[in-house]
Amino acid sequence: MNQTVILAATAGANPLIPNVWEILVTLLGFAVLMFIVVKFVSPAFEKTFAERTEAIEGGIAKAEAAQAEASAALDEYKQQLLDARTEANRIREDARAEGAQILAELKEKAQAEAARISEQAQAQIAAERQAAVTSLRSEVGTLATELAGKIVGESLNDDARAARVVDRFLADLETQSAGAAK
Secondary structure, three states, rough: OOOHHHHHHHHOOOOOOOHHHHHHHHHHHHHHHHHHHHHHHHHHHHHHHHHHHHHHHHHHHHHHHHHOOOOHHHHHHHHHHHHHHHHHHHHHHHHHHHHHHHHHHHHHHHHHHHHHHHHHHHHHHHHHHHHHHHHHHHHHHHHHHHHHHHHHHOOOOOOOOOHHHHHHHHHHHHHHHHHHHO
């Protein structure tokens, strides 16, 4: 019997062909599992993937916007720096030109002041010379009149005559000094 049971068991069930009920239960379990995955799990994954994609794309867009903003700020900074350098150069050139103008004005004022002082000195020298000539002329005239009076033996107190004698004497002196200078 033992052999019959083994033969009957081996004759009825083929190990390569599964049982129909097992296939149905497995298919039913797979369908339920598939329904759960398609209905609940897959949308959750899709939602998570969409959120991550959106976050990544949003991050990329934010990064691109930040990069564009930084680039614009850099360009603006460079423009401001260029404007500041241009303004500094203009101010420096204006200061140099103003300094040169002030220096020229000061030189002109100094030259004018030197010319004025020189003219005043020349005028003062001429006035003092004229005063000295006048003083010397009267002293020389008095001395010459007294000396001529002593030499001639008569008084030369007449002013007109004394003036002619002094003028002639001084003219002779000037003629002699002019002749000696040549």
